[in-house]
Amino acid sequence: MQIRDADTGIVLGPAGARGRILLGALAARAGQAVPVRQLIEEVWAGAPPAGAPNALQAHVTRLRRLLTVRQDAAGPGRSTVVAGALGYALRPGAGRxxxxxxxxxxxxxxxxxxxxxxxxxxxxxxxxxxxxxxxxxxxxxxxxxxxxxxxxxxxxxxxxxxxxxxxxxGGRHAQIVAELEELTAAHPLRERLNEQLMVALCRLGRPAEALGVYERTRRCWLRELGVEPGPALARRARAIAGHAVPDTAAHAAGLQGAAPDGGGPLSARGLRQEIARLERGIERLSARRGELVGRLEALGADGTVRA
CATH class of the missing domain: 1.20.58 (Methane Monooxygenase Hydroxylase; Chain G, domain 1)
Structure with missing residues (x-):
């Protein structure tokens, strides 16, 4: 979290970790007062020093000084931190x-x-x-x-x-494969990104790799959530296995949102179905966790079963 000069791009601060945390907390609720007690909890990670309110006020003062650098005090884009009965609030200038x-x-x-x-x-x-x-x-x-x-x-x-x-x-699948590979590696449970990668690979004549993406995603879902991925991803895999080249119409519809009763990726019904499926997985994981905790508690310190 940084304050940058709008003209030069130079980072102005904050220099210290607590100043950055304070700026982040205020920016996260920009325009709203954040209670002093909550800011103290945030800045000192639940272990505040003696005189924490005064220390917080000092950090706020330094932050105010940073925000006034190269700003016109009378300009509409001016950002500042204000104090009120409910706490401190960041009032950012328009577009800041x-x-x-x-x-x-x-x-x-x-x-x-x-x-x-x-x-x-x-x-x-x-x-x-x-x-x-x-x-x-x-x-x-x-x-x-x-x-x-x-x-x-x-x-x-x-x-x-x-x-x-x-x-x-728009047929620009070759341009996005590398980005999709990076994002799916970072977010392996993200079904939509994995489906988009499958489509892009298939259109590039790499259906085996596309199906490999599905299998990797499926294993990850089973390992992490205890359930299979959603039906849309499975349908895509079956279509690719059947040598069907994905068209573009579904992607345009996906961006604009499916009809309210269509059950598509952005529809209310589709989202409810996904939520229900995930909740079933969570229930199974919770039951499995309870079982393992019970088995652990039944073991003695030496790993033998208690009488």
């Missing part, structure tokens, strides 16, 4: 937060997808280019920053999936 700009570009890209797929793809690329690493890097570890980072990462992956749908729809 990367997360805000990212969301705007993604929304614009989705809105243009049907009428101008190429323009929509450029907007989504621009949105994803704002990412310089993991969300809130250097600020994580507390409840506020961890929750915000998970939400932002999900938004990033959804935007990437939308971009790759457009690329597949």
């Amino acid at each position: 937060l990367d997360a805000e700009r990212f969301g705007q570009l993604v929304a614009q890209g989705r809105a243009r997808a049907a009428a101008d797929p190429d323009g929509a793809g450029e907007l989504l690329r621009a949105a994803l280019s704002l990412w310089r690493g993991p969300a809130l890097e250097g600020s994580r570890g507390g409840a506020v920053c961890d929750a915000a980072a998970a939400r932002l990462e999900e938004l990033r992956l959804v935007a990437a999936e939308a971009l790759y749908d457009l690329c597949l729809h």
